[in-house]
Amino acid sequence: MTEMTHTAIADQEDDSHHPKSFISKYIWSQDHKVIAIQYSITAIAVGLVALVLSGMMRLQLGFPDQFSFIDPSAYLQFVTMHGMIMVIYLLTALLLGGFGNYLIPLMVGTRDMVFPYLNMLSYWTYLLAVIVLMASFFVAGGTTGAGWTLYPPQAILEGTPGADKGIIFMLVSLAIFIVAFTMGGLNYVTTVLQARAKGMTLMRMPLTIWGIFIATILGLLAFPALLVSAIMMIFDKLLGTSFFMPAILSLGEAVDHSGGSPILFQHLFWFFGHPEVYIVALPAFGMVSDVLATHARKNIFGYRMMVWAIVAIGGLSFVVWAHHMYVSGMNPYFGFFFATTTLIIAVPTAIKVYNWILTLWRGNIHLTVPMLFAIGFIFTFTHGGLTGLMLGNVVVDLPLSDTYFVVAHFHMVMGVSPVMVLFAAIYHWFPKVTGRFLNTSLGKFHFWGTFLGTYAIYLPMHYLGFLGVPRRYYAMGNTDFIPESAQALNASITVSAIIVGVIQVVFVMNVIWSVFKGKKSGHNPWNATTLEWQTEHTPPRHGNWGKNLPVVHRWAYDYSVPNVKEDFIPQNVAPEHVIMMDEQDKHNEEKT
Amino acid sequence: MNIFQKLTEKPWLADDKLALEGNSGSVSSAQLNTSTPAKTALYFFLSVVSVLFLLFTITFLSRSQAVDFQALAGEPWLPFSQPTSLWFNTGILLLASISLQLSVLFSRQKKTNHLLIMLVLATLFSATFLIGQYTVWQQLTLSGYALNENPANSFFYLLTGIHGLHLLGGIFALVRVVWIFWSKNKTQSLTASLRLCTTYWHYLLVVWLFLFALLTATPETYRTIALFCGF
Numbered sequence: 001m002t003e004m005t006h007t008a009i010a011d012q013e014d015d016s017h018h019p020k021s022f023i024s025k026y027i028w029s030q031d032h033k034v035i036a037i038q039y040s041i042t043a044i045a046v047g048l049v050a051l052v053l054s055g056m057m058r059l060q061l062g063f064p065d066q067f068s069f070i071d072p073s074a075y076l077q078f079v080t081m082h083g084m085i086m087v088i089y090l091l092t093a094l095l096l097g098g099f100g101n102y103l104i105p106l107m108v109g110t111r112d113m114v115f116p117y118l119n120m121l122s123y124w125t126y127l128l129a130v131i132v133l134m135a136s137f138f139v140a141g142g143t144t145g146a147g148w149t150l151y152p153p154q155a156i157l158e159g160t161p162g163a164d165k166g167i168i169f170m171l172v173s174l175a176i177f178i179v180a181f182t183m184g185g186l187n188y189v190t191t192v193l194q195a196r197a198k199g200m201t202l203m204r205m206p207l208t209i210w211g212i213f214i215a216t217i218l219g220l221l222a223f224p225a226l227l228v229s230a231i232m233m234i235f236d237k238l239l240g241t242s243f244f245m246p247a248i249l250s251l252g253e254a255v256d257h258s259g260g261s262p263i264l265f266q267h268l269f270w271f272f273g274h275p276e277v278y279i280v281a282l283p284a285f286g287m288v289s290d291v292l293a294t295h296a297r298k299n300i301f302g303y304r305m306m307v308w309a310i311v312a313i314g315g316l317s318f319v320v321w322a323h324h325m326y327v328s329g330m331n332p333y334f335g336f337f338f339a340t341t342t343l344i345i346a347v348p349t350a351i352k353v354y355n356w357i358l359t360l361w362r363g364n365i366h367l368t369v370p371m372l373f374a375i376g377f378i379f380t381f382t383h384g385g386l387t388g389l390m391l392g393n394v395v396v397d398l399p400l401s402d403t404y405f406v407v408a409h410f411h412m413v414m415g416v417s418p419v420m421v422l423f424a425a426i427y428h429w430f431p432k433v434t435g436r437f438l439n440t441s442l443g444k445f446h447f448w449g450t451f452l453g454t455y456a457i458y459l460p461m462h463y464l465g466f467l468g469v470p471r472r473y474y475a476m477g478n479t480d481f482i483p484e485s486a487q488a489l490n491a492s493i494t495v496s497a498i499i500v501g502v503i504q505v506v507f508v509m510n511v512i513w514s515v516f517k518g519k520k521s522g523h524n525p526w527n528a529t530t531l532e533w534q535t536e537h538t539p540p541r542h543g544n545w546g547k548n549l550p551v552v553h554r555w556a557y558d559y560s561v562p563n564v565k566e567d568f569i570p571q572n573v574a575p576e577h578v579i580m581m582d583e584q585d586k587h588n589e590e591k592t
Numbered sequence: 593m594n595i596f597q598k599l600t601e602k603p604w605l606a607d608d609k610l611a612l613e614g615n616s617g618s619v620s621s622a623q624l625n626t627s628t629p630a631k632t633a634l635y636f637f638l639s640v641v642s643v644l645f646l647l648f649t650i651t652f653l654s655r656s657q658a659v660d661f662q663a664l665a666g667e668p669w670l671p672f673s674q675p676t677s678l679w680f681n682t683g684i685l686l687l688a689s690i691s692l693q694l695s696v697l698f699s700r701q702k703k704t705n706h707l708l709i710m711l712v713l714a715t716l717f718s719a720t721f722l723i724g725q726y727t728v729w730q731q732l733t734l735s736g737y738a739l740n741e742n743p744a745n746s747f748f749y750l751l752t753g754i755h756g757l758h759l760l761g762g763i764f765a766l767v768r769v770v771w772i773f774w775s776k777n778k779t780q781s782l783t784a785s786l787r788l789c790t791t792y793w794h795y796l797l798v799v800w801l802f803l804f805a806l807l808t809a810t811p812e813t814y815r816t817i818a819l820f821c822g823f
Contacts, residue, residue, distance in 0.1 A: 114629040182640060186633045194629040199612045203603040220636060224644040228651065235750065240740035243655065259660035259743065264651055271647070303603060311599075551612070555603035575608060 030116035031542050035123050036102035037433070040094055042123075046130050047090035048508075053082040055501050062494025064475045064487075072474040073161040076145030079472060081137075083148030084170070087276065088177060089130055091418055095283040096181070096219065097126060099425060100188050100212045102433070106532035107209050109197025109550045109572075111543045113187045122187065125180035129173045136162070136169030144170045147472060149269055152244040152262050156237045158251055168237060171230040178223045178230075188216045197531070199552035203307065204571070206530045206556040207300065210307050211286020214314040215279045221318070222275035229268040236260070263328055270321035277414050278317040282310055284421035285352055288374050290556070291424045292356055294528045295371035296363030297567050299557035301355045309348035316345045326394050327401045335394045342392035346385070353382055364560065364567070368526075369443035373424035376451045377417055384413025387462065402472070405465020408458045416454045423450070423507070430511075431525045435538045436518030442510045446503060453500035460489045527568045530556050534570050634788050638795050641758065645799055648754070649806060652747050654823050656814040662742045666810040671737060675808050681724040682804060688717035689797045692766075692790045699783040711770060714793070718763055725752050751803050755796065762792050 026034060057078045060070045070078075101119070105112050113119045136143045145161030146154060154160050155167055162170075192213045196205070205213075232243040236257065244265045245257030293300040300306060322330060322338040356378055365371065387409040391397050400406060423446070430438050467482055476482055524533040536546040550572040558569040563586075565579045581589070655661060665672040672678065695710035729749060732738075737745045769785040 115633065182637075186636050186640075189636055190629045190633040193632055199608070201601065201603070201606065201611050202598050203601045204606065204611065220640050221643050224640060225647050228644060228647045231754075232651065232750070235746065239746075241746040241750075242660075242740070242743055243651070243746065256740075259658045261655065261658065264654055268647065268651065299604070304600070307599065553608050553612075555606070557604070 030120045032101050032105050032113050036098050038123050039097035043090050043094040050082045050085035053078040058494040058497040062491040075474045077143045077161050080145050081143050091280045104191050109531045110195040113191050114195050115187050118183050119187050122180050122184035129177035132173040136166045139165040152265050171234050174230050178227045185216045185220045197550050197552050204555045207289040208286040210310050211282040214310050215282040218275045218314050219279045222272045225268050225272035266325050270324045274321040275317045280418050284418040287425045288377050288421045291370050291374040291428050292359050293557050294526050295366045296360050297559045298363040301358035309351045312348040326397045339394050370424040370428035372447045373420050377420040381417040403465040404461045404469050407471050408461035412458050431521035436514050437521050438514045439510050446507045449503035453496050456496035457493050529568050529570050534572050653818050655743050657818050657823050663811045664744050665808045672808040677728050681721050684717050685721045688714050689793045692793050696786045696790050699786050748807050
């Protein structure tokens with residue numbers, strides 16, 4: 001922690017610290033931008049694995065018994081790995097490890113993270129976690145099939161797929177991931193607090209940084225709960241303790257455990273699990289705010305309210321966890337408490353949604369690809385959020401729990417919505433990372449395919465949930481209360497899912513093609529105000545800022561300021577350097 | 593400026609001069625002192641570790657109310673009704689903390705010889721503590737209190753183990769600090785780094801005292817706390 005190899009702070013740059021060889025520049029790099037790209041590529045690669053897994057699940061559900069390689073065990077393993085990879089190894093890693101790493105130093109105006117060495121270590125530890133996780137596909141018995149929540153006792157009992165080795169790999173991988181996240185997280189928080197450029201007060205930070213900052217604090221405080229439960233479950237499995245394991249019969253024989261409490265695991269898991277939703281959502285909230293303001297050429301509506309809402313959501317997210325456990329049984333007063341806190345979260349969240357819409361109101365909206373994804377996000381998020389309000393009530397949750405309604409809800413709110421923002425962010429910041437645009441036509445095709453496709457997938461799922469179709473089931477069998485038409489719906493969902501999956505290939509091809517052949521973008525193609533667009537070079541070089549660090553003179557949202565010639569004023573432009581309109585400009589302005 | 597003033601600032605009107613002067617997080621010459629970010633990071637890290645032990649404590653208290661839970665103290669024949677060996681270990685860890693504190697003092701006064709003696713002592717005491725804890729484990733196992741015999745035993749091994757791992761990590765960090773000092777010979781950064789190490793050692797001492805009290809309490813105490821917490 002005391003390591004400060006090349007300080008991120010000094011005004012003058014010392015050339016001797018620049019990496020020379022290929023290996024120190026691109027492999028063992030301590031540059032936050034390279035680490036961010038390493039994080040992103042790894043996360044997206046493992047995310048594609050999870051996408052394929054979801055496709056295989058859908059094949060079984062849409063066309064039961066047509067595919068011999070999907071037996072019930074394999075199906076459960078696909079479900080489990082899909083969930084865990086998407087939530088933790090893709091979304092958390094890409095939003096914080098990828099975008100957090102890339103954007104924090106650039107947006108707050110510093111040369112690098114404050115602990116570059118620790119940052120590098122964070123990535124390689126994350127990679128180790130991914131490798132351990134992927135290795136579990138190849139051990140005897142395969143990956144765990146316990147569901148992404150890994151509830152004991154079933155997660156470690158004979159009969160559950162992967163109960164022998166897969167679950168151990170999963171738990172160890174999670175523990176390693178948490179170590180990696182803590183190293184990265186300490187870096188992000190300290191950089192935001194200690195290394196901001198001159199003039200960058202907390203309230204002048206772009207909302208992206210606010211979102212990432214608060215989400216990182218949530219992560220630092222919530223991941224220990226997962227670590228605790230992972231360690232205790234490993235003890236139960238390997239050393240024969242009874243933290244979570246009750247005395248039960250397994251396959252007709254009494255197990256060697258007694259007295260443990262599976263509910264205790266659920267409390268720990270969801271004490272991590274609910275903040276995790278916001279670890280994913282808050283950076284997305286921040287980034288979408290900046291994309292909307294930039295492409296609507298308007299200051300974000302209610303900036304302070306947006307910041308307070310992020311902080312309030314972060315705080316509240318720690319006192320709602322038991323709403324995932326209504327069906328586990330609890331004191332009715334607890335249920336009342338957790339339902340109330342859950343509904344209260346809707347207040348700051350709704351403030352954010354209104355503010356996004358009011359930012360668009362009478363804005364000079366440019367329907368660029370990032371803007372399309374950002375607007376798409378407002379739809380999907382509102383949609384998923386509203387079903388969240390329904391499920392937050394105990395009486396509504398009980399009949400809907402463990403049905404496809406829940407699957408539809410959380411996929412809309414924390415699957416599709418953050419992914420929409422991720423795409424918006426990738427299309428928005430790609431010109432800074434590579435100096436080239438992503439192809440717009442392919443981008444628009446990608447947007448409409450993804451946006452309409454996800455609705456084709458998840459809208460019918462709400463209805464399946466109302467019918468009572470349970471989640472995680474390999475096949476329906478002969479169930480009287482579910483009409484046969486539900487199968488037709490399932491088939492249509494599967495077809496949509498496969499189409500959406502294939503469309504993502506178009507996106508990947510677009511990225512690969514554009515890195516080499518994309519249209520050159522210049523250094524600030526969106527005329528944005530935030531600091532990352534004001535670097536001397538695009539892509540920014542090692543040390544980001546050339547000789548002098550930027551000095552910040554204004555907040556991040558000076559778009560369309562009256563009587564100013566350009567419709568944006570970058571954060572590092574001093575008041576005396578702002579170019580005002582002359583008479584001719586004013587005349588033109590009135591005419592239009 | 594306190595945090596509430598900062599958060600209620602209107603950034604679209606904010607006084608540019610004030611922002612340029614009064615920004616505590618800004619880059620200034622004082623910031624070249626590298627200890628400030630490290631201190632912030634350490635405090636965040638300690639909060640993370642605190643949450644970790646807090647959650648272990650809550651699981652412990654909750655589990656202690658199950659019928660099969662046999663506390664390790666209370667009745668006179670139980671191993672920690674008179675935890676002599678644990679008191680001994682506590683004393684050793686206290687000595688480690690004191691030696692580190694003194695090493696900071698000597699580092700500031702640039703008394704290199706005294707400093708080195710204190711660092712060696714601190715490392716030795718910490719290692720002795722770890723060995724002492726391991727001995728307690730062995731004694732427990734030999735007298736029939738194995739890891740998987742009872743949840744109280746499991747928690748004892750688990751919590752002391754996690755605490756020991758944190759101390760072991762601290763020893764690595766300390767050795768590294770000394771190693772960097774040896775190879776680069778900069779006393780100024782040494783004092784700052786030793787201060788951070790000392791904070792960490794004191795923190796681990798406090799955690800240990802807490803764990804000590806928790807793990808050797810009587811079933812009645814657990815009952816009372818659990819009732820108070822609503823388990």
